[in-house]
Amino acid sequence: MENQYTLQNKTKSKDEFFNRIIEHSHYLYRLAYRLTGNPEDAEDLTQETLWQAHRKADKYVYEKSLKAWLSMMMTNRFRDKVRKKSLKMVAIEDNLLSPQSIHSYAPSVEEEVENKMTLEKVKEEIEKLPEIYRNVLILRHFDGLSYSEISEALQIPEGTVKTQLFRARKMLKSRLSE
Known part of the structure; x- marks a missing residue:
């Protein structure tokens, strides 16, 4: 007791x-x-x-x-x-809304629409990625976690994180270039 x-x-x-x-x-x-x-x-x-x-x-x-x-x-x-x-x-891309880009350059309406369409396309393609690739990509690029932090968070080896991140980027690039 x-x-x-x-x-x-x-x-x-x-x-x-x-x-x-x-x-x-x-x-x-x-x-x-x-x-x-x-x-x-x-x-x-x-x-x-x-x-x-x-x-x-x-x-x-x-x-x-x-x-x-x-x-x-x-x-x-x-x-x-x-x-x-x-x-x-x-997945939300914060770079398009960064204070630097807002103050230094005001895009035209056409550019804003194009940026929004591009962002929507990227979001759609990220959602279509297999779950493990999607998770690794979001943790690295949107949350800024290191390889070792992603390894701990997902409970996979660091080498696997790097491999899955490489494959996720390759898949995303291929899908976006179509």
Whole structure:
């Protein structure tokens, strides 16, 4: 039977861990928004992931990246939601909306339409990629994770991450050039 001192230490430790998790909430929301394409669904997915991470704090291995662990947890939760609710995965390209491009150059209406059509085509083709290639591509290019962080998040070897990323880019390039 645990004594009161042990219980207080576990509670304190869990609260400290929760504070570490909360530090990643903005990153998690951005990831959730990229996955869901919807602010409300992104908020729900973020809250569910934070709650699940807090609940599973004892399963976290401190040698691993907390960000990668949370990403994996969110990605798995999203996959479960997609299977259950048939949500569509949407990838959003932030570069077209960067402050530098907005202030330095104002595209014409035709260029804006063309950019939007190109972005939609890229989104469609990313959605059509096999799941493992799609996940690796999004984690690397949209979330900015390193190869090792992707390896941890998807629980696959780093060499496999590089191979799958190469294949994903090749498939995407081929599909976009058609």
